[in-house]
Amino acid sequence: MIHLVSIVAGLLFGAGLALAQMTDPARVLGFLDLTGRWDPTLVFVLAGAVATTLISFRFVLRRPRPVFAPAFQLPTRRDIDARLIGGAVVFGVGWGVAGFCPGPGIAALALGSVVPLTFVVGLAGGMILYRFTARP
Amino acid sequence: MTIVPFEPVPALAGGILIGLAATILLWLNGRIAGISGIAAGAMEEHGGERLWRLLFLAGMIAGAGAVYVLWPAGAVLHSGLPLWAVLAAGVLVGFGTRLGSGCTSGHGVCGLGRLSPRSLIAVITFMATSIVTVFVVRHVLGVAS
Numbered sequence: 001m002i003h004l005v006s007i008v009a010g011l012l013f014g015a016g017l018a019l020a021q022m023t024d025p026a027r028v029l030g031f032l033d034l035t036g037r038w039d040p041t042l043v044f045v046l047a048g049a050v051a052t053t054l055i056s057f058r059f060v061l062r063r064p065r066p067v068f069a070p071a072f073q074l075p076t077r078r079d080i081d082a083r084l085i086g087g088a089v090v091f092g093v094g095w096g097v098a099g100f101c102p103g104p105g106i107a108a109l110a111l112g113s114v115v116p117l118t119f120v121v122g123l124a125g126g127m128i129l130y131r132f133t134a135r136p
Numbered sequence: 137m138t139i140v141p142f143e144p145v146p147a148l149a150g151g152i153l154i155g156l157a158a159t160i161l162l163w164l165n166g167r168i169a170g171i172s173g174i175a176a177g178a179m180e181e182h183g184g185e186r187l188w189r190l191l192f193l194a195g196m197i198a199g200a201g202a203v204y205v206l207w208p209a210g211a212v213l214h215s216g217l218p219l220w221a222v223l224a225a226g227v228l229v230g231f232g233t234r235l236g237s238g239c240t241s242g243h244g245v246c247g248l249g250r251l252s253p254r255s256l257i258a259v260i261t262f263m264a265t266s267i268v269t270v271f272v273v274r275h276v277l278g279v280a281s
Contacts, residue, residue, distance in 0.1 A: 005164045006188040010195020011202070013157035013169060013241075018203035018210060020150025021143075026214035029281055030140055032263075032270040041142045046244060048151020049158070053249025056159040061250070066166030073166055074250070075237065080257050087236020088243075088261035094228030095262065096269025097221060097281065101240040102233060103171040105226070106193055108213060110201035115215045115222055122226020127176045129227065130234035 001068045014107040020045040023108035023116070025099025032096055094126075146210075158246050161192075170242020171196075172233035216280040236262070 021027045022045060030039025065071055095101050100108070100119045108116035158169040165188070178189035204211035215222065233239040236258055238247065243262075247255020273279050 002165050002184075003188055003191050005160060006191040007195040009157045009161040009165075009169065010192035011157075011199035012153050012160070013171075013192075014196030014199030014201075015203050016150040016153030016157060016199075017196070018150070018200035019153065019207070020147045021210055021212075022150070023200060024213050025281075027142075029270055029274075032266050033274055034137070034267060035271060035275055037138050037140045039140045039142055040144075041147045044144050044147035045151040045154070048148040049155040049245045050151075050248045052152050052155025053158050053245055054251075056155070057162065057246075057249045060159060060163040063163075066162070067164045069164075069166040071166060072162070074168065075247075075252070075254070077237075077254060080254060084236050084254055084258055085261055087232045087234070088258045089265045090228050090232030091236055091239060092232070092262035092265025093269045094225040094230075094232060095240075096266035097273060098217065098225030098229070099215065099281065100222075100225070100229070101171075102175055102229060103196070103239070103241050105229070106171065106175065107196045107200035110197045110204060111211060111213050113213050114219065115213060115217075118219045118222045119226040119229075122223040122228075123175065123230040124179065124226075125223075126227035126230020126232070127172075127179065127234050128230075130231045131176075131180065134231070134235060 005068060013103065014110070016049075017104050017107045018110070020048075022104040023111065025104075025115075027099075028095075028101075028104070029099040032099075154241075154245060155249075158241070158249070162246070168242060168246045170238050170246060172230075172239040173237075173242055176234055232262075 031042035105119045243255040243258040
């Protein structure tokens with residue numbers, strides 16, 4: 001069942017990204033470009049997504065365990081450290097250049113364009129680079 | 137500042153779908169729908185831990201593809217960047233999201249939903265950095281990204 005749930009969750013996630021046009025970097029860069037012609041799309045996407053999780057996670061996390069797994073696997077750290085900030089800065093630069101974050105970049109592979117394919121190759125490369133140079 | 141034409145209803149509906157996807161993954165499987173973590177795990181883990189991540193990522197691509205089939209007008213992609221810059225940006229996003237333990241989905245959609253202070257700080261940081269980056273790329277360097 002875990003695997004069926006993974007597929008269904010992935011389908012919904014990818015469909016949501018495409019419906020919201022987050023797979024078009026112009027929509028994302030248009031939101032981040034405050035001094036040009038502004039595109040509010042991402043505000044509605046994030047509002048819809050976070051409003052949903054803010055409500056649903058309250059109920060979900062009140063349960064003793066998930067339905068098909070022995071325990072919730074949640075991040076436990078609470079501290080704000082240099083890696084968190086530094087990583088967010090490096091990510092923000094890449095996001096601001098390409099207009100893709102990981103989810104939309106991967107979902108946009110469905111377009112069959114060389115642009116998301118190139119992004120995802122770089123994404124995998126950056127993760128492998130981290131694994132062999134910076135992982136504690 | 138002018139506002140470009142946009143479609144609030146599909147954007148809101150898409151956001152709610154993303155939130156529902158994160159909800160069922162947490163409720164049923166106990167997992168956070170953080171795409172950078174899932175992508176890295178799909179490369180690094182083995183067996184069942186790799187399989188569920190690969191299935192989720194394949195589902196994402198199929199789900200987006202299904203929307204494009206049903207709504208061809210939404211299947212658009214505009215990018216004015218040379219491919220080497222897209223590649224370099226991908227490397228920064230891959231490295232940065234691992235170093236910072238998450239991206240827009242893990243810290244944004246799920247972390248904010250859990251009221252995590254770390255995620256709130258991460259979201260503010262990468263939003264601010266990306267806004268400055270777009271300003272530099274488009275209005276200082278003059279690149280039509």
